[in-house]
Amino acid sequence: MPRMDAAEIEGLVRRARRLAESGGRRVLGIAGPPGAGKSTLAARLVARLDGLAVLVPMDGFHLAQAELERLGRAGRKGAPDTFDAAGYVALLGRLRTAETGTTVYAPAFDRALEEPVAGAVPVPPEVPLVITEGNYLLHDEGPWAGVLPLLDEAWYLDLDDRRRVPRLVARHVRFGKAPAEAERWVERSDEVNARLVARGKSRAHLVVRGTGETP
Template sequence: MPGQPRRSPVVHREGMEGLLERARELLGDGRRRVLGITGPPAAGKGRLADRLLRRLEGNAVLVPMDGFHLAGAELRRLGRQDRKGAPDTFDAAGYLALLRRLREQGEGDEVVYAPEFHRSVEESYAGSIAVPSDVPLVITEGNYLLLDQGSWSGVRELLDECWYLAPDDDKRVERLIARHVRHGLSRERAREWVLRSDERNARLIAGTRDRADLVVRGDIG
């Protein structure tokens, strides 16, 4: 829970059902809880979050970190377009402010709206995700939930739990290359981008795993 001393993360070995049961325990007394899911690019964060969302049957809302990507025009202005996905290509302070608002949202309060990133256009749309006040669990997933620098350093204390996904790296890199190919890059260009940019970010993210409550090894079946 936020504010409590950190212990070494537990290594999870119980598959999807065990993770689902752990998420259900967060529902507890019905108060608002926030579950973070993090790990390197293409670790399966969004896939796991979507599966939890379906199984929790209306008791959770998914608010991805990716909604806080800086717009393409702003990345070009800053000269950062060639490394989109690095920590300084997000509005980290905005994401932190949204998490605080979600934690403080009480029953009967107005709906909170969050942005959503659309890979088809590589941009975020504001006000896309509605979070009603009576939903007890917010699931948020993204690369930098455990990063201890700048505004990112405030995120960890707003998460009741954070899980770190650690799949096989060779399989993860192949998934990442395939993702970029699906979104229009040649395989050669996709591989260059992954090895130059995405894997540099992955190494940074790997250094944050000890701040997690749970490390999930391998792919979740």
């Protein structure tokens, strides 16, 4: 996760807690380029909110590897069209209005398998805050344009490329790619996606900067 001091983390926790305690079901989205630390920040917020929040990752809507191969898109896994964006928007719509007595199940993404896992994340109706994170929450093309209107707040997690890219390469290596293969994948795929993600930064309600600055 980007370097932040204790005061910055506390400020983000307080902001998320205000959403959770504002009445009804709220949805907080955390966007940013690959390797920025979105999932780590989201998980830390959930842990600090003492049962008031649940994490629903956008990555659960990755298309299965077999479908990507059928479509000829396996080499660009992670691009906007390699997700079920309409399904993600539909789930966010369900999550915004908690139905008494009904637990909604969301998919997750298993990085070791590189596959989505259906029904992996239970969202009980009494939990007041859903935190969702992913690359394209602020993307404004196709079905992705339907995400931002469903978020009560959208944060953009920004990290300098000189720190983000090596972290991203290291993550790919950790999950099985050879170093040279990981570097090639980041250059030809992840960084193409990162430039697209950056276009949505101005639409965020809050930019969280990896330099330690939180405006």
